[in-house]
Amino acid sequence: MNCQKFESIVSELARNQIMEVESPGEALAHSGECASCRLRLRNEEILTRGLRALAWETEFASAPNRIEQQLLVAFRERKVLHFALLRKSSSPYWLAAAAAVLLIVASVVAVRWRTEKPARPTTGQTAGDTRKNVPEKLVGDHSPKPGPENQKAPAIAHKPKRNARNVMAKLRPLDASGNTTSLAANNVANESVREIATEFIPLGYLNAVIFQDGGQIVRVQLPRSAMASFGLPVNMERYNERVKADVLLGVDGVAQAIRFVQ
């Protein structure tokens, strides 16, 4: 240890920062041999004591209580102001958002109303005036009035819109043997008087050629939830009940269309 090295560590030595000094033993030994370094260390120790005295003097110094009170008041005021500003600034956004939501809802309702409008009278008639409509809808061969109209498709509840449905409207109901529907179909027809039915819904690509050689209607029962797969509304409280349906089969026995009956 020389005086230069001692000078570089004398502060830490005087401050008892032993960890900072690489070789405190050597430094202390050097200060024992060198009078100048001994005095230097002594001065540093005195300075350290002076600084510690100053530190102790101010150890318990702190800001007066009124500062805390003023800060808390400022905090409350700021909070109130903040929320007021937040309310003020956010209200136009809320109004805009509410207006946008209303606009969207109105648009959806309008679109639905327009799309459902043509179907409604039919449904309304079916539900409210079934008895009146049924003779026109029911199968021609079994209706009381003879004529070409009576040979039209069986129990088509709705006015057909597309070609496939027109085809269905022209279909003749056939019994299992392929003959024109007789008693069984008549029973179905009579029952249909009291029934409400949807129009036939095609189960795939419906081609009129399929029914040129005849077809067959089969009454089946399905879970009510099956209606959902055809896009019909389902009462969820009764979803586990069964619902009647007429399935229109082609001559090959493949189901071509279905209608739900209540």
Next chain:
Amino acid sequence: MKAKSDFNDSELLRSMLAGDEEALALLYQRRQAGIYRFVLQMSGSPAIAEDIVQEVFMFLMREGHVFDPDRGSVYSFLLGIARNHVLRRLRGEQHLISIPDELEEEAISDKPAALEGPLDNLTRAETIEMVRKAVLSLPERYREVVVHCELEEMSYTEAAEILGCAIGTVRSRLHRARALLLEKLRPVSEENASSAAVESARCFA
């Protein structure tokens, strides 16, 4: 659930920013004294210390969200704010005497280490007053390391975090600061040494 008094500073800060008044009060009570002392020792003025404590916490209310826990503790953050305020105030008001940098360097390089012990012949109150004045007369960059490392007994690491510099810088600044302090205190001790007998006689009279 943890009581608020058990929250660390970061948790208190988060609660405070969420509008919790109690969190502000707890954080203030925990940290105001250290900030007050730092400013007081940097400025020598209780009025400035009070103002700056208030300004620091007002800043925390407004801009507390800028605190980044990865860069240090909340206390270091608060002391950093206090440091900025006090330096601005001191530079603006210039009400403290500061030694120009050239003189400091000369003082360190030209003069040999003090041969007589400083503060040898002073009472405790006089010693404290002399040291206080000597510290206040140090240039800011040396003063702040003395305040942090000597008066607040922080480690070099903590001081470096607050000052935003390397640990080696803190260490070298402290070394220079102590050398400057010894230089500032020596003339007084020399003067006092010459009149020590008279003063002693007066004291005992």
